[in-house]
Amino acid sequence: MASRALILITVAMTMLGTALAASHTVGAPDGSWDLQTNYSQWVSRIRFTTGDELRFQYSAAMHSVVEVSKTGYDSYNGSSPITTFLTGNDVVPLATIGTRYFICGVSRHCDAGMKVEVNIKSKEVRTVQRCRWTGNQRRCQSETALSSAVSTGVDQSTVVRLGLVVVAAGVTLF
Ligand SMILES: [Cu+2]
Numbered sequence: 328m329a330s331r332a333l334i335l336i337t338v339a340m341t342m343l344g345t346a347l348a349a350s351h352t353v354g355a356p357d358g359s360w361d362l363q364t365n366y367s368q369w370v371s372r373i374r375f376t377t378g379d380e381l382r383f384q385y386s387a388a389m390h391s392v393v394e395v396s397k398t399g400y401d402s403y404n405g406s407s408p409i410t411t412f413l414t415g416n417d418v419v420p421l422a423t424i425g426t427r428y429f430i431c432g433v434s435r436h437c438d439a440g441m442k443v444e445v446n447i448k449s450k451e452v453r454t455v456q457r458c459r460w461t462g463n464q465r466r467c468q469s470e471t472a473l474s475s476a477v478s479t480g481v482d483q484s485t486v487v488r489l490g491l492v493v494v495a496a497g498v499t500l501f
Pocket of ligand 1: 436
């Protein structure tokens with residue numbers, strides 16, 4: 328009985344861990360790394376957080392991926408690359424917070440729209456709101472938690488979920 332409980336907990340934590348780190352295929356699901364995709368629209372739908380990865384999938388004969396500085400990005404200039412990717416299936420880990428800039432290294436493609444700017448945020452910052460009912464008055468308290476360990480992040484997610492359950496129960500009771 329005890330071992331079965333342990334297995335269930337392990338599965339739940341593994342699923343949560345998968346949900347915390349995401350792989351973002353550039354342009355997907357409607358496009359890819361090509362001349363047609365609107366990348367500013369694509370990034371606007373996604374929240375990039377540390378631990379995620381970018382995946383560039385494209386024809387290596389047609390395109391490339393060049394990570395550049397903001398200056399290179401703004402001037403469509405890949406002549407001073409930070410990193411150059413050429414395989415057609417390139418994975419870029421997003422390890423730290425900040426903004427990163429990618430363009431296509433093929434002549435004129437960047438000008439034609441093959442440029443993407445990705446803003447990576449910390450996933451460890453969470454705002455937790457705790458509410459308490461006193462009679463028919465609800466008192467809420469917000470607290471922002473900062474941690475670096477992934478395991479702590481998992482624990483905090485669990486706390487948030489439990490908090491939601493408590494709030495739902497409160498609404499039902501009152
Ligand atoms: Cu290209």
